[in-house]
Amino acid sequence: MIPIILRDVQLALRSGGGFGLTLAFFLVLVMFVPFGIGANLELLARIAPGMLWIGALLSCILSLDRIFQLDWEDGTLEALATSPIPLSGIVLSKATAHWITTGLPLTMISLPLGYLLNLPPAQYGLVLLSLLCGTPALSFIGAFGAALTVGVKRGGLLLSLLVMPLYIPTLILGAQSVAVGTAEPGIMLALLAALSLCCVVFIPAVSALALRANLR
Amino acid sequence: MKIESLTCRRASTPILQGVNLELHSGMITVLRGPNGSGKTTLLRHLAGLGSDTQGLDTEEIVFSGHLDAIKATLTVGENLRFWAGVYSKALDPAIIENFELSDLIERPAGRLSAGQKRRLGLARVVLSGAKVWLLDEPTVSLDTASTDRLVALIADHSARGGACILSTHIDLALPQAQILDITQFKASSQEADPFLSGDFT
Amino acid sequence: MSLWEYANPAKFMALSTRVLPALACASAVLLLSGLIWGFFFTPDDYKQGSTVKIIFLHVPTALMAINAWLMMLVASLIWLVRRHHVSALAAKAAAPIGITMTLIALATGAIWGKPMWGTYWAWDPRLTSFMILLVFYLGYMALWRAIEDTDLAADLTSILCMVGSVFALLSRYAVNFWSQGLHQGASLSLDKEQHVDNAFYFPLVICMLGMGLLFITLVLIRTRTEIRLRRLSALQKRTSQ
Numbered sequence: 101m102i103p104i105i106l107r108d109v110q111l112a113l114r115s116g117g118g119f120g121l122t123l124a125f126f127l128v129l130v131m132f133v134p135f136g137i138g139a140n141l142e143l144l145a146r147i148a149p150g151m152l153w154i155g156a157l158l159s160c161i162l163s164l165d166r167i168f169q170l171d172w173e174d175g176t177l178e179a180l181a182t183s184p185i186p187l188s189g190i191v192l193s194k195a196t197a198h199w200i201t202t203g204l205p206l207t208m209i210s211l212p213l214g215y216l217l218n219l220p221p222a223q224y225g226l227v228l229l230s231l232l233c234g235t236p237a238l239s240f241i242g243a244f245g246a247a248l249t250v251g252v253k254r255g256g257l258l259l260s261l262l263v264m265p266l267y268i269p270t271l272i273l274g275a276q277s278v279a280v281g282t283a284e285p286g287i288m289l290a291l292l293a294a295l296s297l298c299c300v301v302f303i304p305a306v307s308a309l310a311l312r313a314n315l316r
Numbered sequence: 317m318k319i320e321s322l323t324c325r326r327a328s329t330p331i332l333q334g335v336n337l338e339l340h341s342g343m344i345t346v347l348r349g350p351n352g353s354g355k356t357t358l359l360r361h362l363a364g365l366g367s368d369t370q371g372l373d374t375e376e377i378v379f380s381g382h383l384d385a386i387k388a389t390l391t392v393g394e395n396l397r398f399w400a401g402v403y404s405k406a407l408d409p410a411i412i413e414n415f416e417l418s419d420l421i422e423r424p425a426g427r428l429s430a431g432q433k434r435r436l437g438l439a440r441v442v443l444s445g446a447k448v449w450l451l452d453e454p455t456v457s458l459d460t461a462s463t464d465r466l467v468a469l470i471a472d473h474s475a476r477g478g479a480c481i482l483s484t485h486i487d488l489a490l491p492q493a494q495i496l497d498i499t500q501f502k503a504s505s506q507e508a509d510p511f512l513s514g515d516f517t
Numbered sequence: 518m519s520l521w522e523y524a525n526p527a528k529f530m531a532l533s534t535r536v537l538p539a540l541a542c543a544s545a546v547l548l549l550s551g552l553i554w555g556f557f558f559t560p561d562d563y564k565q566g567s568t569v570k571i572i573f574l575h576v577p578t579a580l581m582a583i584n585a586w587l588m589m590l591v592a593s594l595i596w597l598v599r600r601h602h603v604s605a606l607a608a609k610a611a612a613p614i615g616i617t618m619t620l621i622a623l624a625t626g627a628i629w630g631k632p633m634w635g636t637y638w639a640w641d642p643r644l645t646s647f648m649i650l651l652v653f654y655l656g657y658m659a660l661w662r663a664i665e666d667t668d669l670a671a672d673l674t675s676i677l678c679m680v681g682s683v684f685a686l687l688s689r690y691a692v693n694f695w696s697q698g699l700h701q702g703a704s705l706s707l708d709k710e711q712h713v714d715n716a717f718y719f720p721l722v723i724c725m726l727g728m729g730l731l732f733i734t735l736v737l738i739r740t741r742t743e744i745r746l747r748r749l750s751a752l753q754k755r756t757s758q
Contacts, residue, residue: 103398104402106401107394111387111389114389114390115389116389174384174386174388175386178360178379178383178385179381179385181364181365182363182374182450184374184375241684249660251664251669252663261659262656262660265653265681266681266684268684268691269688272691272694272695276695288694306680310672313669313672314669316325316669511526511748511751512751512752513525513527514525514526514527514528514530515527516526516527516530516531516748
């Protein structure tokens with residue numbers, strides 16, 4: 101499983117891997133916010149945490165189809181599926197690699213982007229923590245959607261439609277944990293981490309079912 | 317190992333039925349049949365990519381399909397090292413030598429010719445160390461010299477107790493191979509589709 | 518004789534031919550009598566006036582919107598475990614009916630909300646949950662349409678339905694964290710039964726029963742259509758061979 105993670109990270113960093121694209125997309129999204137609603141610093145400060153979450157979520161969706169699509173097209177997926185590594189282990193490795201190349205960088209870059217949105221100083225730590233707890237869920241749920249749609253040509257739009265409803269609990273918990281004036285962010289963070297852990301445990305198995313069906 | 321009365325489906329249509337296969341060490345089986353007769357479907361079923369889980373144990377097989385499972389942006393060496401990692405094997409330099417990939421080791425796999433790609437794909441089969449090789453049209457885009465070397469490798473694999481099931485359209489110099497004509501397993505068209513049975517409008 | 522016999526398309530068609538007329542009549546009678554009783558022969562609420570009578574449409578459709586998804590979940594599990602084709606087709610057939618119920622529940626809820634809260638849409642948690650249910654239905658139907666091979670589509674949509682149910686449930690409760698909402702406790706839900714007068718309660722129950730029968734009738738009709746479509750494609754495949 102380690103070789104798969106290493107190779108996926110390596111591929112993402114290579115030219116054409118799309119590593120920088122997600123971050124650039126996140127930057128542009130954040131830039132759009134003041135264009136859309138005006139550069140009122142007070143207003144920005146109030147919506148900054150939620151905007152960072154929505155931005156991170158949308159940027160994450162952008163890169164989901166890469167999780168399985170390329171391996172599907174060049175035959176790597178069927179070769180991996182017939183290798184000694186169980187299919188759920190392959191999903192686990194690939195979703196982990198997706199988190200390392202997408203969720204983690206998005207979390208890191210959210211801090212400077214938060215400054216652009218006039219994020220209140222007290223919220224920086226919370227934003228970092230909540231994205232750290234929540235982005236694994238985004239990657240794993242996304243891997244499930246990618247496993248469902250891997251056989252659909254030009255399935256990117258369908259993938260987004262399938263995945264977005266599944267993202268609702270994560271988004272609500274994540275955005276609530278960082279919202280300005282939240283009384284007890286700790287509970288939300290704990291729930292968010294629990295959600296992520298459940299996704300890490302259960303999603304690989306169901307995604308393997310979907311991949312198996314698609315490989316037939 | 318034995319496989320009995322296996323039914324193979326392609327897109328939920330039965331293609332083959334009652335397939336009986338025996339698998340023992342040193343065996344080489346060449347699948348024969350016209351296009352669309354189900355050679356690929358049968359191999360995929362054996363590899364566990366079929367509609368039921370009657371495939372062989374994935375610990376013991378390696379499957380090579382129409383696609384070479386190569387990453388274009390990685391070099392030849394990186395591709396091989398990745399697969400060696402997947403199969404938890406050390407990368408044997410003799411394999412690289414055998415497929416004449418030593419000079420190409422630093423080249424991105426995307427810049428290889430079709431025949432070179434196929435050689436890289438087959439190198440994965442050899443380095444997996446699996447007992448049973450399932451090869452779907454392995455000779456496609458190989459030149460005569462490479463085909464001969466592949467034949468030698470298969471013979472060597474069987475001499476060391478491995479088994480190989482392959483499909484091909486050309487005659488390979490494998491005297492010990494048994495030919496399996498799969499048209500005999502062709503599924504009869506009146507096989508029960510539940511939606512065709514019964515009387516209703 | 519076991520229930521599984523009706524997983525055979527021909528048996529299912531024979532049975533549904535026999536029960537459909539009775540089912541259709543019963544649902545029409547129940548629904549009509551319930552609605553007429555509810556709309557014309559119940560008193561106006563002392564606070565809400567006659568607007569309260571939308572409950573006779575709103576509550577039954579909301580109930581069926583959720584039950585339709587539950588039925589799809591059960592049918593999907595049956596398909597995944599026992600691979601009965603009719604089961605997969607029934608799940609497919611139920612989705613458009615479920616989404617229609619959801620839309621009616623959303624619309625009647627919004628219309629009721631206008632006089633009650635002064636706005637059609639106020640992101641009330643209960644109505645928002647139904648909005649979320651709506652997107653789950655949309656995704657499910659989109660996946661069916663995107664995949665050509667029916668067995669593969671049945672497999673993938675069943676898995677989606679299974680996972681979707683878990684996340685729909687999670688969303689339902691996550692929404693409570695997100696907003697306390699405007700709802701006055703029981704005004705939009707079945708809980709109302711405990712608080713309402715018998716004058717409302719009986720016609721409401723009749724409407725709910727009628728809506729349930731209507732749902733079953735529609736699912737049967739649509740499943741029959743799906744079975745005929747499958748037979749047609751099987752026949753076409755046979756002649757083209």
